[in-house]
Amino acid sequence: MTQSIKALVFDVYGTLFDVHAVKAKADELYPEHGADISQVWRQKQLEYSFLRQLNGQYVPFSQVTRDALRYALLQLKLHVTEENIAALMEAYLELSHYEEVEAVLHEMSGKQLAVFSNGSHDMLDSLIEQSGLGSLFDHIISVDDIKQYKPTPAAYMHALNTLGLKREEVLFMSSNGWDITGAKSFGFRTAWINRSGLPVEELNLDPDSIYDDLNGLLEWK
Amino acid sequence: MTQSIKALVFDVYGTLFDVHAVKAKADELYPEHGADISQVWRQKQLEYSFLRQLNGQYVPFSQVTRDALRYALLQLKLHVTEENIAALMEAYLELSHYEEVEAVLHEMSGKQLAVFSNGSHDMLDSLIEQSGLGSLFDHIISVDDIKQYKPTPAAYMHALNTLGLKREEVLFMSSNGWDITGAKSFGFRTAWINRSGLPVEELNLDPDSIYDDLNGLLEWK
Known part of the structure; x- marks a missing residue:
């Protein structure tokens, strides 16, 4: 698995x-x-x-x-x-990343790592650069390249095309319930980072895994 | 006009x-x-x-x-x-209608009157019937007939097809900003019933008219 x-x-x-x-x-x-x-x-x-x-x-x-x-x-x-x-x-443009992010990304660097956001490059690239995390990612993927927002299937397809993989080879992380249901509906494996202790969305598209923060990903190492 | x-x-x-x-x-x-x-x-x-x-x-x-x-x-x-x-x-299924609704509908009965809702008929028909307003409407239009929710263009098109009019012959009323912008984008004339005193949505699709309640419609008589 x-x-x-x-x-x-x-x-x-x-x-x-x-x-x-x-x-x-x-x-x-x-x-x-x-x-x-x-x-x-x-x-x-x-x-x-x-x-x-x-x-x-x-x-x-x-x-x-x-x-x-x-x-x-x-x-x-x-x-x-x-x-x-x-x-x-x-x-x-100067948001802080959560405290566990850098260590977890380093631990998981044996796999392709990518960000995939509704943010346009004018927001996203500056943010990633100032965070010091940029060199850890293989791809910075923005829906702005295709002008279709998540959670449309077209948006997740754009990420998949960029990665050049099969959809079941992709594990997608988001703290946003609507993003997890969109990715699950598309066919990605999903891990919901439920930082706020919210209920699972009532959309019949439950996440494959639920973690309190990104440390949960270490079991996928 | x-x-x-x-x-x-x-x-x-x-x-x-x-x-x-x-x-x-x-x-x-x-x-x-x-x-x-x-x-x-x-x-x-x-x-x-x-x-x-x-x-x-x-x-x-x-x-x-x-x-x-x-x-x-x-x-x-x-x-x-x-x-x-x-x-x-x-x-x-037993919501109350706002107090001015019945009188305004009677005053405007010289035109075709319709409701057009995301509600499915199992919700909508009961609600309209128990309200006593049913006989005032020529059409009870639900997006459930085409399975596409407002604010998609397809939904407003379904309403237009039901009415058999040109889009500029239709005045659409909603208290929901997202519904007004959808209808305006489609090409209906729009009157936003701004019951809560909210700002106009920042979507570059301003309503043609803004009223505090449905009494504002009487100027269209």
Whole structure:
């Protein structure tokens, strides 16, 4: 079983990097509103990526993220300035990775390692580079290359084509339930990194494995 | 302008009927948790309909609604029983319509009137019937007839085909921002019933009109 896995593919936001690290910057700009901004921003970012996919009106994830931020500030009735939006978007490029990530990636370097994200390269490449993790990955795969967001089958197919493997040779990790169900539906093996202790999604597409953090992957070494 | 509109098409949940009316039943079964249940249930209901559309794994909205309820109860760490799920699903069939709805529909009866919903007929037909509004509508249109959820273009096309009109002859009303942007993208004229005072969605698809409730429609008489 373990032997048949040739590549480990990682979602980025929420899986390798802590999205809510923008909370600190948000709290600095809008005291006491950081948690709310972070939460609404993330929720609208996901919703807008789903809606643009359903509408067939793709724009890069950096635009989706900026649009979602503007909405979040307006919904919370906070003062919107271009300076604050720029500062918060900048924070998105400097997210911290979770503490176990680097050690686990080093341990698993016997397999192909890749990131696969809805993030466009303008967001993703800077983030990976500043994290110091870049040299550990064989591929930085963005849906922006095909302009179809996860969780469409087309998006996972793009990752598979990049890897040049069979789908059952790929183990896909994400902390996002919707991403795990999409990957499972496509035919990847899946490990849900359930950092927040959430229930399994009620979509009849249960993950193959569930771990509290990436350390769980070491059993696949 | 007004003359060119031949049909008024209404979304159902949140637009004609108050979805959060399930809060009372939820509060009865789970004291002090009614608001949270109602909020998470609705959010997951939308998310699951989007995800199943993106995955290509349609099930009827009644199943999506039941799955979302189960997830909501689990996420909130509440005791899940089949009896409670049945009671809450039953409440969904007995939602109240907003107070202005009946009078506005009577005033607008010179045009074709239709409801158009993601709800499957097992949910929708019962709800409309018990509301006493059924005789006011020329069509009860459900996406279940084509198994494609709003906001896909295919869903709005199904409504248009049922009406037998040109898209610019249709005025579509919804309280849901994502539904208004979908309808606008398709080519309907749109009136957003912004009951909660939310910002316009940042999707570059602004509604043609915005009203606090359905009384705003009277200017189209």
